[in-house]
Amino acid sequence: MKRASSVSMRDVAKLAGVSSQTVSRVANNNSDVRPETRIRVEQAMEELGYRPNYAARALKHGTFKDVGVVLFDMTAFGNAHILNGIVNAARDHGFATTIRAFESGSPATLQNAIDQMKTLPVDGVVFILEQKVADFNTFKPTADLPVVLISEEPANHCPTIDTDQYGTSVTLVDYLLSKGHKNVYHIAGPSYSVAAQSRKRGWEDILRQKGIAPPSLYIGDWDADSGYQAGLALAHEPDCTAVYAANDQMAYGCILGLRAAGKRVPEDVSVVGVDDSLRGVVPRLGLTTMHAKFNELGRESFEMVLRQCDGEKLPVGVKTVIPPILVERASVRDLNAE
Template identity: 65%
Template sequence: MERTGSVSMQDVAKEAGVSPQTVSRVANGSDAVRPQTRRKVQEAMERLGYRPNYAARALKHGRFNNVGVVLSHMTAYGNSRILAGIVDAAAENGYATTIHTLDTVSEPTLASVVDRMKQLPVDGIIIVMESPLPDFDTFVPPQDLPIVLISEDPANHCPTIDSDQYGCSTTVVDYLLSKGHRTVFHIAGPSSTRAAQSRMQGWRDSLEQLGLKVPPTYFGDWTADSGYQAGLALAHEPDCTAVYAANDQMAYGAMLGLRVAGKRVPEDVSVVGVDDSLGDTVPRLNLTTMRIDFSKIGRTAFSMIARQCSGKQVPVGVKHVIPAELIERDSVRDLDA
């Protein structure tokens, strides 16, 4: 059961000068091996091309040391950073990662996604939910397979984690009003996504709670081009001195659109985005934004799965929230200064 190709555990033991039991302990991640001996065995495995038989390990220990991840739009900034956090945390803890995309499912539900993942050698599943799934409230998870949802809404059946989407907006509105702006215009993301809905609701609630008139909402699709079109239109709003865009791509596009239409940023219009995603692609970036730690979301989601795999309880019915951080740059003007 522990043979991979023509290389056996006994071959590795002979090459490393240790017992087959020691090789087994190293292959199964046991701590009962001295570091020097572990390195010797791992080097022998590498030289011989030996790989542990994970099916045999699962039969023996009840685990595959593999976590499944389900998400849509793998190349989207937030999803890619969440996935990187999961993969990194998994690797650091001796886990592999199996990825499945919702795009391949014609009518996805939590039940159908989990049923498909149950056919694979995974110890738990992390599901990244951008949009609501129809059985979110009625889904009953299997007792023998831990599931964590990365979701804006807390689930009453699975542990849930996400960033504070609503709080991003309340922080931005409070920040811009503190700079002397009388109101804040908003470029929202697609209404089909929960992140866009929550960010728009936080913006709206903040203004209404202060008795301020809520300006008309401009909708984009997360892309810089949609922000650019919104910026061109916002330049003709006479009361528009501050714009809050639901992500950095739309915020950056809006800055360009405003400038093409004859407005200066930040002298005439201040702009704030969300996610802090452009630092590696835009030189001399001056966009003020709310930084979301997507990698931490992924790492924490993995730790929640790992705790359940080790028999520990993780609370359900409440959402574990990763707060965002305001990053001040040069796209906001203080009107009171």
């Protein structure tokens, strides 16, 4: 077998018994090819290890038909669902998706990541920024490679989109207070998480606006075990009747910890979470939470890249918000109804 880099369109045409023009049509996904011919050409491509020349395709069509995505962790619930939205939207527009992770072991920067992406056949890049990057305020994208940031904080040089992390806390705390609870304890996510810090800030601010001093803060690591340990401790807080955990895993762990310590949920302590990540995972899920529209967020971020590819200038310095939705289940007790 020839090396892929040395295989030409003519080689494929010879093996498949067609013209080079037919191979070109198959490579460019032209519909004007008989199905049986397409199969024969694709089999020849596979046998020879042929790959289309992306640069040549871009010169001909003005696009690579590929969007890049850079992120820290593709296994995290939110990131995985955002990525799914991007991939599906890209597919609907005939685009592929190229995924890269930020370099580990050194401070993450947008510039380093974009320099790597420039070596790949992509038309634009979506950054999923669940952690801080060193050059967030100084990075300036080049005119030939559109960039969209999924970030809680709006950027001065790039279009920005995200769910409303801060507003999520405001909604949940206000909801618990409206049910007659006098205060709300919080299990925060890890300090490296931008979302966790925004949710923590929203929790503190809304309590102070209501004239309530924020109680002791508990810090978890997004996993259910950290929520369980917090639940064990919160069971010994005499004034704790409501807990807001920064994600559903910690919220569910907290419920189990409270119950292990002899507390009932929601009869003794109400618990709410964020993300709606346990639906379909935990049977008979009773957890009240905020449903984040991660798939919609991913789709919209791709559309923002596509609009820039088409020459549209998107506003910077502001954030497009995909608001979450409060999902009421059975983990909150209404003290007003008694």
